[in-house]
Amino acid sequence: MGLRSGSAPNMKLEALERGKRATIISVDWDAIAPEEGKRLRALGLDEGARIAIAHRGVFGGRDPIAVMVGRMTIAIRRVHAAAMVVEPA
Amino acid sequence: MTSLRRAALVGNPNAGKSALFNALTGARQKIANYPGVTVERKAGRLLLATGEEIELIDLPGSYSFDATSPDEEVTRALVHGDFDGEAAPDVMVVVLDAANLEQHLVFAQEVIELGRPTIVALNMVDLAQRDGLTLDPDALSQALGVPVVPTVAVRRKGLAELTAAIASAEAAAEADHSAHPRPHLTLPERRLAARNIAKATILSQSTTRRLHAGLDRILLHPWLGPPILFALLFVIFQAVFAWATPFADGLEALAGLLAELVNNTVPAGIFRDFLTEGVIAGVGGVVVFLPQIVILFAFILVMEATGYMARAAFIMDRLMASVGLSGRSFIPLLSSFACAIPGIMATRSIADPKDRLTTILIAPLMTCSARLPVYGVVIAAVIPNTKVWGAIGLQGLVLFCLYVAGIVGAMVVALVLRRSVTAGRASGFIMELPRYQMPRLRDLAIGLWQRAWVFLRRAGTIIFAATVVLWVLLTFPQAEPGESQLDVSIAGKVATAMHVAFEPIGFNREMTLALVPAMAAREVAVASLATTYAVDSEDEAQTEQALREQISARWTLPTALAFLAWFVFAPQCLSTIAVARRETNGWKWPTFMLAYLFVLAYVFAGITFWCATALGL
Numbered sequence: 001m002g003l004r005s006g007s008a009p010n011m012k013l014e015a016l017e018r019g020k021r022a023t024i025i026s027v028d029w030d031a032i033a034p035e036e037g038k039r040l041r042a043l044g045l046d047e048g049a050r051i052a053i054a055h056r057g058v059f060g061g062r063d064p065i066a067v068m069v070g071r072m073t074i075a076i077r078r079v080h081a082a083a084m085v086v087e088p089a
Numbered sequence: 090m091t092s093l094r095r096a097a098l099v100g101n102p103n104a105g106k107s108a109l110f111n112a113l114t115g116a117r118q119k120i121a122n123y124p125g126v127t128v129e130r131k132a133g134r135l136l137l138a139t140g141e142e143i144e145l146i147d148l149p150g151s152y153s154f155d156a157t158s159p160d161e162e163v164t165r166a167l168v169h170g171d172f173d174g175e176a177a178p179d180v181m182v183v184v185l186d187a188a189n190l191e192q193h194l195v196f197a198q199e200v201i202e203l204g205r206p207t208i209v210a211l212n213m214v215d216l217a218q219r220d221g222l223t224l225d226p227d228a229l230s231q232a233l234g235v236p237v238v239p240t241v242a243v244r245r246k247g248l249a250e251l252t253a254a255i256a257s258a259e260a261a262a263e264a265d266h267s268a269h270p271r272p273h274l275t276l277p278e279r280r281l282a283a284r285n286i287a288k289a290t291i292l293s294q295s296t297t298r299r300l301h302a303g304l305d306r307i308l309l310h311p312w313l314g315p316p317i318l319f320a321l322l323f324v325i326f327q328a329v330f331a332w333a334t335p336f337a338d339g340l341e342a343l344a345g346l347l348a349e350l351v352n353n354t355v356p357a358g359i360f361r362d363f364l365t366e367g368v369i370a371g372v373g374g375v376v377v378f379l380p381q382i383v384i385l386f387a388f389i390l391v392m393e394a395t396g397y398m399a400r401a402a403f404i405m406d407r408l409m410a411s412v413g414l415s416g417r418s419f420i421p422l423l424s425s426f427a428c429a430i431p432g433i434m435a436t437r438s439i440a441d442p443k444d445r446l447t448t449i450l451i452a453p454l455m456t457c458s459a460r461l462p463v464y465g466v467v468i469a470a471v472i473p474n475t476k477v478w479g480a481i482g483l484q485g486l487v488l489f490c491l492y493v494a495g496i497v498g499a500m501v502v503a504l505v506l507r508r509s510v511t512a513g514r515a516s517g518f519i520m521e522l523p524r525y526q527m528p529r530l531r532d533l534a535i536g537l538w539q540r541a542w543v544f545l546r547r548a549g550t551i552i553f554a555a556t557v558v559l560w561v562l563l564t565f566p567q568a569e570p571g572e573s574q575l576d577v578s579i580a581g582k583v584a585t586a587m588h589v590a591f592e593p594i595g596f597n598r599e600m601t602l603a604l605v606p607a608m609a610a611r612e613v614a615v616a617s618l619a620t621t622y623a624v625d626s627e628d629e630a631q632t633e634q635a636l637r638e639q640i641s642a643r644w645t646l647p648t649a650l651a652f653l654a655w656f657v658f659a660p661q662c663l664s665t666i667a668v669a670r671r672e673t674n675g676w677k678w679p680t681f682m683l684a685y686l687f688v689l690a691y692v693f694a695g696i697t698f699w700c701a702t703a704l705g706l
Contacts, residue, residue: 032517033514033517035157035441036440036517036519038153038155039152039157039440040519041276042152042153042155042157042195042276043152043192043521044192044195046277046280054302054305055305055309055311055403056311058311058404059311059315059407060311060312061311061407063406063407064403064406064407064416064518066305066309066522069192070189070191070192071188071189071191072189072192072521073522074519074520074522075399075402075406075416075518075519075520075521076517076518076519077406077517077518079517080517
């Protein structure tokens with residue numbers, strides 16, 4: 001699944017370039033605290049969500065990350081982004 | 090017993106619920122706490138076209154009934170009728186952000202599934218239009234199976250239609266009491282349905298450049314964003330000091346006139362002394378700080394209403410993470426600059442319990458507005474009103490430094506706490522960044538009025554009572570001629586006894602005395618000094634101006650600086666302790682908070698005094 005070439009290979013959301021669109025194809029929920037996982041799902045950050053990274057970090061840091069989901073912008077931490085595998089569009 | 094029928098506003102955070110609530114109920118609203126918890130219960134009266142009134146409640150914003158924060162839990166329990174002493178609402182009004190349907194329809198479906206009479210308010214349709222969306226409310230209504238009313242709360246559009254829809258749903262509820270639950274969907278099913286319904290509702294969608302994306306490019310810029318935030322905070326603190334002055338002068342003149350009036354009409358004697366030295370000097374000395382408090386709250390409310398506050402949290406997250414907290418703690422902590430009580434209450438949106446406890450414990454270190462009177466008087470008395478580097482007022486700069494000292498103290502304390510008493514896994518940061526919006530004057534005015542009223546009510550109750558008690562303690566027993574009134578009074582004797590402990594850190598007796606009533610409410614320290622000096626001096630009524638002169642004359646610079654340092658860390662007022670007790674379910678943490686703050690205050694006042702003395706200030 002998701003191995004068809006043609007588009008860029010799958011990668012961690014954390015590594016996605018700013019502004020590039022992608023689809024979340026899997027999330028390692030065990031790497032995320034249960035309550036936070038619940039919150040991420042409630043906000044629509046789940047398998048199948050189409051996302052893009054809008055902003056990342058302050059003063060050159062990699063944390064936090066602002067992710068666009070539909071018409072919403074959601075701030076998350078790098079740990080959350082590291083648990084999500086995306087397929088760039 | 091015909092209790093009022095009730096409707097409830099529910100919806101995602103940032104759906105414009107509060108603006109809709111304000112537009113529907115106007116000034117007819119009551120803010121209280123839900124019993125047992127400190128989530129704000131906002132209720133108001135909604136006037137129907139028939140002239141009847143029903144109660145409208147504004148429930149905390151939620152993403153789901155599967156609660157992840159105490160706020161969401163209140164919404165869940167209340168809607169399901171599980172809340173002690175509150176029946177489930179008769180009519181549900183789901184507020185949707187028209188420009189964010191795909192997201193907001195997920196929770197909307199969960200509410201509609203309950204099978205209660207439900208109306209959907211398709212809110213902020215104007216902003217959706219601005220974003221290039223054309224919507225079909227009828228299609229939405231058909232897909233959801235409930236009435237849909239397009240509204241623009243801030244422009245009062247669609248309010249009559251919404252009220253009418255509530256009225257007919259209400260009448261239907263009265264005729265048929267039972268709920269008709271609909272099939273229960275799982276979250277992925279609901280999300281899929283939301284996507285499809287949104288698709289069916291959106292007639293056309295153009296990709297207009299959105300205002301907020303442009304703003305975010307600047308305000309969330311990794312290098313520009315933080316300096317902009319810090320500059321804004323600096324402007325706020327300068328404004329608090331500079332803009333408030335004319336208003337404060339006016340209030341002070343008023344207090345002076347009042348004292349004169351009393352002097353001219355009330356015969357000389359103990360009662361007149363009580364009015365002028367006790368009531369007017371004490372309460373008046375605190376009320377003059379109302380303008381500063383209003384200005385500070387105005388900035389906070391504007392930051393919240395525009396959506397910038399969430400960006401501030403984003404920018405601060407990295408810094409907060411370095412002491413084991415998250416950007417979420419920034420909002421309660423910033424509110425604590427106005428007052429620790431709403432600040433501590435706002436920690437309810439922090440999901441992680443350790444994170445939340447740490448934020449509660451450090452909230453009192455943020456310089457609350459009640460400390461402004463203390464800082465204001467002392468700074469004005471001992472710091473020259475000159476400019477440094479051309480444009481920056483020295484007094485404002487000192488004030489800024491005091492705020493920074495509190496912040497740095499809080500950060501260090503958080504760091505220590507997260508490694509000791511509140512140790513746990515690092516907390517995350519998950520937060521919606523809402524769209525930018527023009528704040529509406531009316532909503533700001535309502536918010537400001539509520540804050541100002543709380544302050545004035547404190548001035549009329551706790552501060553008044555503390556001032557009266559203090560005046561009595563200062564006035565009796567009466568001094569014989571030749572004796573100092575302060576020396577013979579009960580309060581003076583207490584202060585003399587306590588003074589032993591405070592002399593090493595440079596406090597004089599009046600300052601020591603002021604610390605006791607300051608526990609009731611910190612601003613009482615000013616009232617106390619005013620009353621003390623009024624009783625002790627020949628002058629009848631003491632204005633703030635006169636108090637400043639007294640302090641200038643009687644306090645050395647190291648002493649004054651030590652007093653300021655004390656109040657950076659001072660154990661907080663009784664109301665804060667009470668709220669902390671309620672929020673942490675016991676006396677353990679408030680006691681801990683009291684103890685550590687007391688030690689910090691003592692140590693830092695001491696260090697300040699010794700250093701200033703050594704430097705020959």
